[in-house]
Amino acid sequence: MKPHLQRIFQSLAIIVWGGVMLYFYGSGRLNNYLTPDFRPIALAGGLGLLVLGLFNILTAHQEVGCGHDHGGEGEDAHDHESGDMHPLTAFALMIVPIALSVAWTKDKYSPAALARKGLYETPKNLITPFLASSMPQLTLEEIEKTHRKTPDGFLQFNLMELFFATGDRELQSLIDGLKVETEGRWVDEKVRNPNGTRKRLYRLFMTCCAADSQVIPIILDFGNAPPEFPENGWVKVSGTMRFPMEEGEIHPMLVVEQAIAAEPPFEESFMRK
């Protein structure tokens, strides 16, 4: 392949990578993929790739010396540019996976993947010292100071606090019986649900990127048939928080009084601080 064509293919591959990164950043979709500290890095990377690709595509036809003597004639396409594999193969290997991924992604995991990431695990198996250390120490005074009350008298908690109360006896005793409101994604309860009166609410906890995210779930108990909401849709629920012992383990359970569809929050996942 002629050197300038090779440069054009390489530039295009780089522009596509940079363009995809910038598109995800600009559209806000990157929030579903990376924690906040990695997002500016991705933006800088996308811009850098775009500049690199554009610069090279605009100078693709320019013949330049590189400051070396390459010791012979006819070596214009010398070691500075000859790649490890055929330029078209390299182009395909760089473009096909990212193109397919952009086409396939829904910016969220499927129910099967969520199950693999702990959707139906008990808190005992999910709470780790690292996750626990991400939670601030709460007291009743702190709760009242830092949690707003809705007009209906429900204290607004985030799902992670309710989940972690399961492993913290002190916090559990503070929250048990409280009227709380929280939000998360709505999915079917597939375990310990003999009467079909339960659903599950979850959010993801991301350490660095979506690949390492972990599900933070609580059980919703309606006492009778639950209302209908789209699977994985955002729902705001309010009710009384309980921590019942079932099958020998404590579970976080919200006995629901109200449930309404909600807009997704700005940060859909919890992030490492």
Next chain:
Amino acid sequence: MSPDSQQDFALAFLSILFEGAPFILLGTLISGFIDVYLPAGTMDRFLPKNRYRAVMMAGLLGAVFPVCECAVVPVIRRLVKKGLPVSCAITYMLAAPIVNPITALSTWKAFQGQGAEMMTCSRMLLGYLIAVAVGFVVLRLPLRAVLKEQLVLSIEKDQANKASHAHEAHDHDHAGCSGHDDHAHEHSHAHEHGHAPENGQRMVAAFRSAMKDFVDVGVYFSIGVCITALFNTGIAPGAEWLDSLATNPTAAPAALMALAFVLSLCSTSDAFIAATLDKFSWGAKLAFLTFGPMMDVKLLFLYQSVLNKRFIVCLAISLFITIGTISIFWQNLIFQAK
């Protein structure tokens, strides 16, 4: 692949790619500018003449030039072409992702409340010692046993050019020849060079070189991320198996090294994952944090742009056994009280 699997693969693939690509770009930009602007042998001048001391010093270069494992591969690839001894390059490649201030800070932050200082120091020390040990071994190996054939040929060609150039008349100016391979002679550089490029041309050459390096590394990274994403989204069937090994003092480090290999995490952030593996001993986590930045699925592919396949396999096996053994010993010696 079912639609659900496609969706999961895509999410994992893009997230890892978005996380790693900027670091590869950084590495390839550095390598591109090294290619054109850095005179060959510059790194040599920073290193002691004694080969063993040079390897030991190379293990500490990450403290000055902090790069993660994605970024280090294109850099050392270029440095090897520029004449950096392969033993020093391999030592730097293995040590830099661990022995650098960013990784130290992230490890310390991630292990707060879990003996952060001890884990951070242990990780730095073990990473350094392993990298230097590998460097000492590489010192005794021929170039072809370590580097990929294409790179060896390229180096040999450059050396041949250098030799022929050394015998030419020197009526040229070397002021514009910063990227030139070393001349095997000492002489005044005050004469006219026939092919000295303009500064603008050298900028184009540097960006071209960076682009070529990015594509070379990006191809392997893309393949590695594909495999990582496939494992990552389907890894849970192995989770129970992993948990069952957590209390086994021998199998636990092996299991976490296998996990690090599959997950292919960045060394600047892998401590945040390791800290969540609370069922595992400190020794096992140390193995995870030391083995991962030196060898994982993504690196397996990235290394192929520099090293020959046989060496990569030997390196992987040696690292697995050595780091596993030291971690078990470390666990018994230091962490037993924990």
